Amino acid sequence: MTDSIIFIVITLIFVGLTFLFNFFGKIIVNNYWFWAVPSLVFLVYFIAIRYWNDWVSLHNYLQTNGSIWMRPAPTLYEDSVVVSKALLLDMCPFVSLALPFSLIVDKSRRLAQTLAPFAILGAGVTIPFIAFSDPSAEISWKYIFAGNDMPIYFFMHFYLMVYGTMVLSNSRNRKWINLLDVHLFAVFYFGYVCFVSYTTNTVWNVTGINENDWMYGEYRAVKDIFHLGWPWVMVVSFSLGYVFIVGIVAINIWWKIRKQKKDPKFINPKFLKKKRNKIKHSLNAR
Numbered sequence: 001m002t003d004s005i006i007f008i009v010i011t012l013i014f015v016g017l018t019f020l021f022n023f024f025g026k027i028i029v030n031n032y033w034f035w036a037v038p039s040l041v042f043l044v045y046f047i048a049i050r051y052w053n054d055w056v057s058l059h060n061y062l063q064t065n066g067s068i069w070m071r072p073a074p075t076l077y078e079d080s081v082v083v084s085k086a087l088l089l090d091m092c093p094f095v096s097l098a099l100p101f102s103l104i105v106d107k108s109r110r111l112a113q114t115l116a117p118f119a120i121l122g123a124g125v126t127i128p129f130i131a132f133s134d135p136s137a138e139i140s141w142k143y144i145f146a147g148n149d150m151p152i153y154f155f156m157h158f159y160l161m162v163y164g165t166m167v168l169s170n171s172r173n174r175k176w177i178n179l180l181d182v183h184l185f186a187v188f189y190f191g192y193v194c195f196v197s198y199t200t201n202t203v204w205n206v207t208g209i210n211e212n213d214w215m216y217g218e219y220r221a222v223k224d225i226f227h228l229g230w231p232w233v234m235v236v237s238f239s240l241g242y243v244f245i246v247g248i249v250a251i252n253i254w255w256k257i258r259k260q261k262k263d264p265k266f267i268n269p270k271f272l273k274k275k276r277n278k279i280k281h282s283l284n285a286r
């Protein structure tokens with residue numbers, strides 16, 4: 001329990017520090033390299049420490065068991081985890097790859113702003129229970145940055161919470177249409193998970209779309225907290241998650257639109273540059 005509190009405190013301290021950029025670092029956060037360089041470092045680190053090994057495990061599994069597609073019977077827990085990790089059927093590892101990648105390739109950060117609330121939710125429901133979900137968790141530099149039995153388990157969720165909050169709080173040029181982006185991503189990702197889970201008969205570690213995750217797997221603590229059985233524990237949990245994500249995105253958009261109306265400098269500098277060029281061109285035409 002003490003370890004869980006320390007993990008929470010560490011995360012909250014860094015999340016609090018990210019809000020300082022709203023007041024003292026506006027020039028910095030509008031610089032592409034501020035987002036791209038740390039994101040590239042984390043992406044390489046995540047692949048080297050965790051994701052590469054997941055694909056090695058899948059390769060070894062295929063050498064022994066053959067194809068993973070259209071298997072007649074549900075896979076065992078160990079087999080499901082191998083497939084799930086390699087094919088990113090758990091949302092947190094998926095977003096851990098997608099978020100830094102989006103910050104590297106998309107200067108507008110629109111895709112990152114779509115992923116950010118999912119990163120915050122995933123980290124928010126995981127970090128308080130790390131000591132329970134990862135029996136090897138301990139307060140040490142090695143565990144924080146590399147992990148033990150579960151590679152970079154804390155650091156992955158720490159990154160999601162800190163960078164998810166930083167992306168969302170420093171978003172610019174927000175519009176209500178951005179709410180649609182969140183829904184489209186949810187449809188895309190859960191559609192992908194459902195398709196792969198069905199075609200590979202993977203029934204564990206699949207972001208809660210299967211009963212096993214709630215009754216015996218990574219979400220069993222949620223079942224114990226709500227005292228609900230299947231499928232109501234999934235319905236209630238997903239509904240609360242939906243309300244949380246839509247709620248923070250709606251508040252973020254409302255706040256940013258309000259700020260943009262009061263302070264034109266608050267709008268994305270790229271937008272302002274285009275506006276200045278248009279005015280300059282109009283003056284030259286005269």
